Amino acid sequence: MNYWIPKLISEAKSELILIVPYIKVSPNIFKALKKVDDKGIDITLVYRENKLSAGEKNKLNSFSHLNLLHHPNIHCKCYYNGDLLILGSMNLYEYSEKNNREMGILLHKEMMKDLDLNMQGWDSDSKAIFDDAIFEIKEIINGAQVEKLSEKGKSKNFKIEIIKTDEEYEIEKSNRLNKYFLNKKFKAFEETENNWVSKCENYFNKVDVLIENNRIAIQFNLPENELKSLYQKWKLTYQEYEFPAIKYYWNYHSSNLLIYRDSVSYDWDNVGRGENYHNKLAEAIGQIISKYRILTGR
Structure with missing residues (x-):
C-alpha cells in the first residue's frame, strides 16, 4: 500500500x-x-x-x-x-x-x-x-x-471524465459520428452485457452498421437462404485487402462482416479524428455496401 x-x-x-x-x-x-x-x-x-x-x-x-x-x-x-x-x-x-x-x-x-x-x-x-x-x-x-x-x-x-460509464462514452461517440454521417443516425447500443457500440440501423436497405473501438461490423439482415447465397457469391471474389485503406473478414454466413483499418496502405494513425477520418470510415462502409448491392441486385 x-x-x-x-x-x-x-x-x-x-x-x-x-x-x-x-x-x-x-x-x-x-x-x-x-x-x-x-x-x-x-x-x-x-x-x-x-x-x-x-x-x-x-x-x-x-x-x-x-x-x-x-x-x-x-x-x-x-x-x-x-x-x-x-x-x-x-x-x-x-x-x-x-x-x-x-x-x-x-x-x-x-x-x-x-x-x-x-x-x-x-x-x-x-x-x-x-x-x-x-x-x-x-x-x-x-x-x-x-x-x-x-x-x-x-x-x-x-x-469527471474517468468516471463516465461505457454507455456515456458511447453516447458521446454516437453524437460525434452523427455530425459527419448526416442522415445516417448512430445510437449507443449494448451489443452484449456491458459492451457498448455505436449502431446505425438500416444504414442501407437490410444492412446495419456497428462502429466499435477498433473495427466496423456490417450486419446483413436477410433470410437464412438469401444470406447463404450472398455469402457463397461473396467468397468467390473475396480478398482480405480488396479495398484500399482497410482489410476485412467474413468468416461465416451468419456472422458479421468485420472491417479493420489497414495502416500499411493508409496512414490511419495521423489522420486525426475529424472530417477526414470519418469520411474514410464512410468510404470503407460504402465499398462494402456497393459490393453487397452488386451481388444482391438491390
Whole structure:
C-alpha cells in the first residue's frame, strides 16, 4: 500500500480521485500530489465531514488543481487515476503508513477487460466488478458537498471524465459520428452485457452498421437462404485487402462482416479524428455496401 498509493497518484495522466475519511498527508503522499498538481491534472478529494484539520486543509488548498469535497458518512478508502484503482483499508494518514497493518486490492482497468476476454467459458465478470466500483465512486461524489473547485472543475461544470460509464462514452461517440454521417443516425447500443457500440440501423436497405473501438461490423439482415447465397457469391471474389485503406473478414454466413483499418496502405494513425477520418470510415462502409448491392441486385 505504501508503494502503490503514491505510484497511483503520481502516474495519473488526466484526472485523479481520492476518497478517504481521514487525511493527514505524509511527506511521501504530499510529494506525489504536488507532482500531479504541477502537471495541471485535476485532483478530486472527498473526505469525511468535520474530519479535516485547518492545518491539513490549508496544506491541500495550496494545490491549484484541487476539487475538495466532504461527505457525511463515508468510510471507504478508494484511489483511482483512470487506469489503476485501489480499494483498501488505508487512509491518507501518516500514522497509518508507519504503524497500521493495512490491506487492499489493486485493479487495472484494461487488464480487467482482458481477463474477461480470456476467461470465456468460465464464470468471470471482472469488468463488472470494476464498473461497480466506479458506480459507487460516482454515487459518493454525487452525494458529497463541494468546498472548493479548481478552475477546470468550474469551467467543465465539474464533469469527471474517468468516471463516465461505457454507455456515456458511447453516447458521446454516437453524437460525434452523427455530425459527419448526416442522415445516417448512430445510437449507443449494448451489443452484449456491458459492451457498448455505436449502431446505425438500416444504414442501407437490410444492412446495419456497428462502429466499435477498433473495427466496423456490417450486419446483413436477410433470410437464412438469401444470406447463404450472398455469402457463397461473396467468397468467390473475396480478398482480405480488396479495398484500399482497410482489410476485412467474413468468416461465416451468419456472422458479421468485420472491417479493420489497414495502416500499411493508409496512414490511419495521423489522420486525426475529424472530417477526414470519418469520411474514410464512410468510404470503407460504402465499398462494402456497393459490393453487397452488386451481388444482391438491390
